[in-house]
Amino acid sequence: MSKTLLIVEDDPGLQSQMRWCFGDDISVSVASDRESAIAMLRRHEPQVVTLDLGLPPDPGGATEGFALLDDILRLSPESKVVVVTGREDNENAVRAIGMGASDFYQKPLDADILTFVVNRAFRLAELERENRDLARRGNGTTIKGIVAASPQMLSVCRTIEKVAPADVTTLINGETGTGKELLARAIHDLSHRAEQPFAAINCAAIPENLLESELFGYEKGAFTGATQSKKGKIEMANGGTLFLDEIGDMPMSLQAKLLRFLQERIIDRVGSVRGIPVDVRVVCATHRNVEELIGSGDFREDLYYRLSEITIDVPALRERDGDAIVIAQSLLKGLANQMDRPQLAFTDDAIQAIQQHQWPGNVREMINKIKRATIMAEGKRVTADDLQLDCDQEPADNHVLNLRQVREEAERHAIAQALQSSHYNMARAARLLGITRPTLYNLTDKYGIATSAEVSNV
Numbered sequence: 001m002s003k004t005l006l007i008v009e010d011d012p013g014l015q016s017q018m019r020w021c022f023g024d025d026i027s028v029s030v031a032s033d034r035e036s037a038i039a040m041l042r043r044h045e046p047q048v049v050t051l052d053l054g055l056p057p058d059p060g061g062a063t064e065g066f067a068l069l070d071d072i073l074r075l076s077p078e079s080k081v082v083v084v085t086g087r088e089d090n091e092n093a094v095r096a097i098g099m100g101a102s103d104f105y106q107k108p109l110d111a112d113i114l115t116f117v118v119n120r121a122f123r124l125a126e127l128e129r130e131n132r133d134l135a136r137r138g139n140g141t142t143i144k145g146i147v148a149a150s151p152q153m154l155s156v157c158r159t160i161e162k163v164a165p166a167d168v169t170t171l172i173n174g175e176t177g178t179g180k181e182l183l184a185r186a187i188h189d190l191s192h193r194a195e196q197p198f199a200a201i202n203c204a205a206i207p208e209n210l211l212e213s214e215l216f217g218y219e220k221g222a223f224t225g226a227t228q229s230k231k232g233k234i235e236m237a238n239g240g241t242l243f244l245d246e247i248g249d250m251p252m253s254l255q256a257k258l259l260r261f262l263q264e265r266i267i268d269r270v271g272s273v274r275g276i277p278v279d280v281r282v283v284c285a286t287h288r289n290v291e292e293l294i295g296s297g298d299f300r301e302d303l304y305y306r307l308s309e310i311t312i313d314v315p316a317l318r319e320r321d322g323d324a325i326v327i328a329q330s331l332l333k334g335l336a337n338q339m340d341r342p343q344l345a346f347t348d349d350a351i352q353a354i355q356q357h358q359w360p361g362n363v364r365e366m367i368n369k370i371k372r373a374t375i376m377a378e379g380k381r382v383t384a385d386d387l388q389l390d391c392d393q394e395p396a397d398n399h400v401l402n403l404r405q406v407r408e409e410a411e412r413h414a415i416a417q418a419l420q421s422s423h424y425n426m427a428r429a430a431r432l433l434g435i436t437r438p439t440l441y442n443l444t445d446k447y448g449i450a451t452s453a454e455v456s457n458v
């Protein structure tokens with residue numbers, strides 16, 4: 001793959017000096033302001049961008065540079081951005097790295113250092129591309145209960161497989177219904193604690209006054225009605241894993257006690273003064289933005305750092321390329337079998353509606369819709385109407401980089417759809433698409449689309 005570099009620099013003298021630093025193996029384009037930089041980004045799709053933060057109309061400051069950095073990271077998250085700052089401008093360099101720039105370089109220009117930094121960014125871009133290709137070519141996941149074919153979700157599954165054996169406290173972030181509990185169980189099942197108990201508690205579902213005794217247990221006589229001692233969830237999980245769901249809703253009053261437990265691994269049952277040592281791994285999940293909760297004083301920062309030794313972000317269903325249809329097919333198969341209607345299949349308008357719907361309730365919403373549809377469907381077909389979906393929603397387009405990306409996205413969807421409706425018969429799918437079988441194989445290979453239904457292990 002050829003190397004393309006975009007230099008964003010408003011000083012013409014520096015532009016040409018920088019150009020001279022790179023040999024023929026790198027195709028260099030230059031932009032001097034935000035607008036032309038975005039046009040170049042769309043046109044050349046550079047793997048690496050060097051970005052001078054001081055751009056017009058604010059050449060002495062960095063507002064325009066930061067705005068452009070934000071644009072680049074949104075439009076082309078795969079590009080590596082090296083920010084160029086003034087001498088000793090460490091504050092802006094740190095801020096840029098915090099936003100997602102991959103490296104920084106300080107003026108005045110030193111050709112050796114600049115080429116070194118840029119080559120390193122190319123190497124990083126190349127490694128990440130190889131990684132994405134590997135993830136795409138991976139044949140689904142072995143995580144029980146998870147159906148996934150998208151690179152986004154396969155990458156989450158790989159992270160889970162890596163994190164599981166390490167005994168670290170893990171925070172899983174994601175919208176409701178994205179599969180956080182399923183992944184928490186997977187962490188337990190793939191760890192050395194798998195034979196020990198897995199105890200789950202939903203911090204949002206239990207009233208504040210009961211949550212403490214549910215979590216920590218209580219001694220006989222601790223309060224009216226405590227006729228005998230009882231273990232809490234933490235003790236029940238001893239040796240195994242404790243899953244704290246909706247941790248963002250943990251009341252402040254209990255956060256200090258939970259923090260003490262995480263630090264000392266000792267619990268005090270309600271009404272007891274004798275600490276009990278407990279060995280549990282903690283996995284927690286939330287759909288809330290904990291950093292915002294910290295800002296508003298509703299969550300302790302020290303507790304957050306304890307809980308988030310590793311953080312895993314689960315993408316929403318609408319952000320996973322092609323997963324909606326794969327999960328829907330798998331759910332339909334399971335539910336149709338349960339209802340003794342194994343021939344049930346989606347109509348084309350149902351498939352289109354599934355692909356277009358934004359799924360705010362994620363997989364849980366899909367389960368409900370498909371359950372309903374398997375009851376309502378007449379004959380062997382499940383229509384968009386049975387699913388109570390309509391086809392005319394426009395997908396959000398503010399992340400579209402250029403026409404090539406739109407074309408590839410459309411191609412990917414059309415191929416996935418043809419494969420689904422031909423039940424993975426390659427010859428039939430190729431006929432539906434009006435292409436030859438070898439071309440279809442080339443395209444499925446290019447996009448990493450599975451060529452059989454065996455992408456998962458529901």
Ligand SMILES: Nc1ncnc2c1ncn2[C@@H]1O[C@H](COP(=O)(O)OP(=O)(O)OP(=O)(O)O)[C@@H](O)[C@H]1O
Binds near residue numbers: 147178179182363
């Ligand atoms: N990738 C997937 N493939 C198949 N089923 C899935 C997948 N993800 C989630 N599910 C199913 O969707 C339902 C919701 O999943 P889960 O309870 O794990 O989500 P959650 O993120 O913990 O939701 P909440 O935040 O509302 O508690 C479950 O029935 C689960 O089995």
